[in-house]
Amino acid sequence: MLWTAFGVVATGLVAAIVATVVVTVNKDEGTKSDAAHKSLPPTATLPSPSTSASPRFSSVAPRPVPSPSEYLNSAARDTAPLTAAGLFPGGELRLDGGTYKKGPLAATGDCAAAAQGALGGVLKANGCRQLLRATYTRGGVAVTVGVAVFDSAGAAAKAKEQARGNVTSLPGSGVPVFCRTTVCRSTTNAFARYVYLTVGGFRDGKAVTKADTDVFRAGDELSTYTFRQIYARGVAAASKAAASPAP
Incomplete structure (x- = not known):
């Protein structure tokens, strides 16, 4: 019985100690919270929200970037210098098909004189102002590129649709006469006020057939x-206009 009573007393003592600890801890926490609350500065001394001005943005919309073709559609706006050397720069040209060596260059205001077949009459009838040419070679293949310049995109489009014949090949600088009396491959395209043409074949005068993929690819x-070179003129003109101060 004594052990039992002692055990009961001991158990009660532990419970009392635990209860005392719990109450004491809770009391201390409440005291600290009240003290922290009382130590806050009065409302008048708290920092006020920032009064700095909000960022301001211009209500004037930026000028839209013009399309490159806008500067290539007419001679009035396409005023940058235009030469064969400027349109076909450098000595070699690296493209996907390989490296092409640049040969002779030529420019003439008599467009018909640098064309074969009916092309000369078509260029003249539509007001061709000048014809720029360059010849490139790779291995046994030679290609002459021609760029006919008109006053307007409408005139160039009309010339392209009417085109027959081809640009006259341009020999020189080690390139023999080619594509004058044999079968060659030619192309005709137009962009803005330009018609750009090619005539390509073999340097030794051999006739081109559909199996000659090197000639077609060149x-x-x-x-x-050539299209990219023409387009670059428009990009340069558009960029210059966009960078200039608004009127």
């Missing part, structure tokens, strides 16, 4: 390159 690659 003509296509050089035609695409």
Whole structure:
């Protein structure tokens, strides 16, 4: 019985101690919270929200970037210098099909004189102002690229639709006469106020057939390159206009 009573007393003592600890801890927490609350500064001394001005933006919309073709559709706006050397720069041209060596260059205001077949009459009738030419070679293949310049995109489009014949090949600088009396491959395209043409074949005078993929590829690659050169003129003009102060 004594052990039992002692055990009961001991158990009660532990419970009392636990209860005392719990109450004491809760009391301390409440005291600290009240003290922290009382230590806050009065409302008048708290920092006020920022009164700095909000960022301001111009209500004037920026000028839209003009399309490159807008500056190539007419001679009135397409005023940058235009030469064969400027349109076909450098000595070599690296394209997907390989490296092409640039040969002779030529420019003439008599467009019909640099055309074969009915093309000369078509260029003249539509007001061709000048015809720029360059010849490129790769291995045994030679291609002459021609760029006919008109006053307007409408005149160029009309000339392209009416075109028959081809640009006259341009020999020189080690390139023999080619594509004058044999079968060659030619292309004709137009962009803005320009008609760009190619005539390509073999340097040794051999006739071109549909199986001669090197000739076809050279003509296509050089035609695409010429388009990009023309387009670059429009990009340069549009960029210059966009960078200039608004009137």
